[in-house]
Amino acid sequence: MPELSESEEEYLEALYRLGGHERQVKVGELAKELKVKEPSVVEMLRKLDNKKLVNYESYAGASLSEKGEDEGRRVTRRHRLAERLLSDVLNRDLPQIHEEACKLEHSMADETADEIARVLKNPETCPHGHPIPEEKSKPESEDLIKLTDGEKDEDYRVVSIPEEKEDVQRLLPLAILPGAKIRIAEKPSFSAIMVSRAGDKVALSRDIASKIEVRPYGKRKRRRHRDRPNR
Numbered sequence: 001m002p003e004l005s006e007s008e009e010e011y012l013e014a015l016y017r018l019g020g021h022e023r024q025v026k027v028g029e030l031a032k033e034l035k036v037k038e039p040s041v042v043e044m045l046r047k048l049d050n051k052k053l054v055n056y057e058s059y060a061g062a063s064l065s066e067k068g069e070d071e072g073r074r075v076t077r078r079h080r081l082a083e084r085l086l087s088d089v090l091n092r093d094l095p096q097i098h099e100e101a102c103k104l105e106h107s108m109a110d111e112t113a114d115e116i117a118r119v120l121k122n123p124e125t126c127p128h129g130h131p132i133p134e135e136k137s138k139p140e141s142e143d144l145i146k147l148t149d150g151e152k153d154e155d156y157r158v159v160s161i162p163e164e165k166e167d168v169q170r171l172l173p174l175a176i177l178p179g180a181k182i183r184i185a186e187k188p189s190f191s192a193i194m195v196s197r198a199g200d201k202v203a204l205s206r207d208i209a210s211k212i213e214v215r216p217y218g219k220r221k222r223r224r225h226r227d228r229p230n231r
Contacts, residue, residue: 006106009075010034011044012053013105015064016072020054024061073133078113079105080126080133083163085116087127094127094172098163128168129160129178129213147204147212148193150184155217157181162211171212174202181217 004012014033018025027045031038049056053068064072082101086092092100117123117132125131150156158180161171176182176197185201186194193209194201204212 004071007044008048008051008053009071009106011041011048012064012068012072013075013079015054015062016069016076020062020064021069021072022063024057024063026061030062074110075105077133078108078110080130081113081116081120081123082108083126083128084120084123084132088120088123095165095168097127098168099165125160125178126163127178128163129158130163143215144213145215147182147184147195147209147214148206150214152184152187155181155183156214157217158212158214160213162208167208167211170204170208176202176204176212182214 011030011034014030015021015025018029018033027038027041030045031041034041045054045056045062048054048068049062052065053071054062054064056062079101082104083097086097086100086104087094123132144159147156158176158178160178161168161176171177174197176195180197183196184193185196190206192203192205194203195209196202
């Protein structure tokens with residue numbers, strides 16, 4: 001397959017993260033994820049469709065083809081292993097590793113990614129808690145949900161958090177990180193959600209809460225079928 005541009009890799013990675021290997025992703029979703037205008041998204045999707053990497057339908061969105069899924073998985077794997085390298089070996093602060101990894105993922109060879117995985121003893125997740133894809137897809141965890149879909153007065157274990165610097169900087173001082181136990185205290189409006197962490201109540205916007213994945217506290221982790229979207 002001809003070498004892909006960094007922009008093309010970014011789109012395939014974003015589609016993979018948003019679940020484009022299982023469903024059609026709307027143009028608006030992709031535009032929000034990549035922080036670009038919708039006409040630019042349409043133009044790129046048509047280009048990727050011509051390369052047989054996505055299946056694009058006007059007004060419906062796009063899904064990844066088998067080849068596109070493979071490419072999206074490879075880029076996502078390189079990105080999350082780069083985050084592990086930056087965090088575990090170079091001791092970079094959590095808020096800054098996502099942006100650095102975005103640069104490294106395009107220059108990193110797959111063989112280098114595999115070597116990083118071996119050196120770090122095959123970590124299962126990135127520092128934000130998102131699964132590091134393998135060559136083949138994994139079973140999906142049925143009890144994994146967005147925090148916004150949780151029930152009031154129920155306890156949950158945080159599985160993953162968003163990667164963007166601003167979101168991490170908001171969650172870090174609250175200790176809302178992978179592995180933390182939290183409780184949904186209130187869902188007072190469409191704009192906020194109150195959570196309790198170690199006895200303290202804090203307000204999270206629904207935007208950031210929708211990017212936090214949790215599972216009911218006390219449930220055992222199940223094997224996954226596929227990487228889940230982090231949005």
